[in-house]
Amino acid sequence: MIVELTALHWIYVVFIALIIGFMVMRRDTTIICIVGIFLIAITATGSLAHAVSSIFNSFGYAITELLSTILVISIIVAMSHTLTATGINDVMISPFRRLIRNPPMAYWTIGILMMVISWFFWPSPAVALLGAVLLPVAIRAGLPALGAAMAMNLFGHGIALSGDYVIQAAPKLTSDAAGIPIQDVINASIPLVFIMGLVTTVTAYYLLRRDMKRGVLTTASTDLSPSQETSSNQPVLLSLAQKQFFAILVPLLFVADVIAMTNLNLTGGDATAIIGGTSILILILISLFSYKNKGLEKSTSLLIEGFQFGFKVFGPVIPIAAFFYLGDSGFTKIIGDYLPKASQGIVNDLGAALASIVPLSKTVGAITLTAVGAITGLDGSGFSGISLAGSVASLFAAAIGKGAATLTALGQIAAIWVGGGTLIPWALIPAAAICNVDPFELARRNLVPVVVGLIVTTIAAIFLI
Template sequence: MGVDLSALHWIYVTFIVLIIGFMVRRRDTSLICIIGIFVIAIVATGDFTASISGVFNSFIYAINELLSTILIISIIVAMSRVLMKTGINEVMVSPFTKIIKNPTLAYWTIGILMMIISWFFWPSPAVALLGAVLLPVAIRAGLPALGVAMAMNLFGHGIALSSDFIIQGAPKLTADAAGIPVSDVITASIPLVIVMGVVTTVVAFFMLRRDMKRGKMEMLGTFDKEKKDEVVNTKLLSLGQRKFFAVLIPVAFVLDVVGMAVFNLSGGDATALVGGTTVFILILLAIFAHKNDGLEKTTSYLIEGFQFGFKVFGPVIPIAAFFYLGDSGFIAVLGEYLPNGSQGIVNDLGVALAAIVPLTGEVAAMTLTTVGAITGLDGSGFSGITLAGSIANLFGTAIGEGTATLTALGQIAAIWVGGGTLVPWALIPAAAICNVSPFELARRNLIPVVIGLVVTTIVAMFLL
């Protein structure tokens, strides 16, 4: 099973270690990633010119992969600009201020709402639906923007996406690879999801509260400086008009949710529905607020949104470009230069790890967590879970039990790491909506998620 590790695999691992090391030291990783792409390209192709081109092509590939996320974030930011400019935002958030009165309520309320919506429609559209409305409320209640991003990220891209009880995309992939029914994986995952979710969110909350008490947390996000100068012009719309739009906008998004359920939309399709609705709201508000200047103002708001989107995504594209080479991006960018039989650099590393460990229940659990985490490094979370299912089947057969538990464990590890709580570009939706650095959010999540994975792996050992 798998192929012998080549120089490409060891170079990839070396640069992963370097990137993580630079992140931990709070240094920028763009240069390291670009050098990594170039070194991998020249070792693979042996062609200096093609390797230079490979750096640029890897950027194009990363942008194509991230484009839908860039678009939805940019459009929502454009809409939020006109909401703030006209004062509609103030009217919209006023009811929530009666419920969310302190940081604790803000963290848990936003997190639980995010988890529930994400179960039905996956996290990206849920971030879009919740973030624009609840972020200002949470900040007023005393929860920093980074805390809001953590709540949405851990509950949505963590708990909801790793369990995927409703849509069942993740458990279907892992169950098919492991050769067991989907219901077995879901049943086995329930205790592990609960342990992982409770441990991670509680640890994250207490670390957040600790740093808030020490005065280490800024209320506004990293990229919020330009918003401080935003002046509300209440003359653009009357109070009655502001109240009308404050009701219309949530109703429009609720209708989106209904549409998602009725037409069975999820993932990218659900995000597209939210994005299209946001564009029409933006146009309507710009025309009503600016009258004759509505046409020009619509374009102006969109430009602001896209400027913000690329400001946030700019530092992420090089690192995404590097990590995509570990999976499907390699062939798309550099061509057929992988060793025969390779399943992609990241998957090969996971298979190699599984092949060298002894077959016991405890080691099997640790291996599935590690393999899941490694395969999650490509930032998808989903690309490696079939490998986790296959390895779980091998280990389960070898030790005579626990295939479903091992499959669920590998699924949880892969999606928590790659689906969006540790890999910087995977957690961009929550970071961008809250105007915080995705790298800072990843650093904040690191300790809680690692502790959660360790505890969950130990619990899995007892369930085998």
């Protein structure tokens, strides 16, 4: 059933356009998002008091949804701060200096490692595993932190997550919605994921190298630590043997995490949690050992620095996340049950409406599935709308007479590349925070490569249908 679009839907569309426009112009979007939340709330409820309170409630909802990510990023940063202050980090990264000697090797090595780990444990844990160790190496090799963040982002949240060949959560959702076997979707997605990944990462690298040669991007301004005011500036005297011991112990503990993830089948949030817990233990152990009788106070100080960094990074993201959460299940939880009864959420309603008004052919079908996937990805999860993409693909395939698996895979790829963490600023926060770069700048950097990739992949899908 296609829900008739209401004023709520059109307000949402207008403010999406405004937010994208302001981001492109490099202007702050906080006030735009707040005004959008207010207008949607007052239109839905007709109550000024309810609309005003919905602004606060939307912020609370966004923080709740993002809290686990904020915590793990804060803890990883605090741990990295400890490793840097004690000199252990320099010993840890020394073996990688032989492998990663220049920016191209840094970009592709980080990206490929990120992709492989993300296949098994999803991207957020992979970012935490790789960032603390490989980022300093990449920067010393001449790759700007923004380039490292792009590599992690495009290979992990893009290539690995859009295919999801090991965990298979994404193809399971889309295949069930399309009414076809999951293996059909996986097989159909292989050439599309390959094309999308190749075009996007090569385009991103070309643009990155171009700006590095022009001097637009350099490593000089990179700040690997969240703060320079407390313990990180105070030298900690450890012998070389002690540094080597911890340099071996820390990777071994993370390897143990990987083994535990495999044996206990931990993925997603559970995998992130075990990495976060391990990072806390590492921070405490090194602090107690390095700072001796001041270790208790230093552990707390480092955690505070990490949390300050985490909330500082996430602060600008919360308003925009609060607005976009209104497009999905967050609407009911923030404002209340004011959508039409048949509504599947504002974003899904818009995607279904688009699919219902286009003529049917394999060309239009492929373009529409890319658009529907991209629209449903605007909520920033990448997964919430892919069932709709599967349903729309099934309808188009029935009308065209073929191509159900290809159309389903195309919708899945578009939804996850847009919403899974390469274009929506709060979805790509893990890579941005670990690399200490602006998430909005990272989103802008990803925009052209991802759009080019989607265009080429859509054209390829037309020929594969």
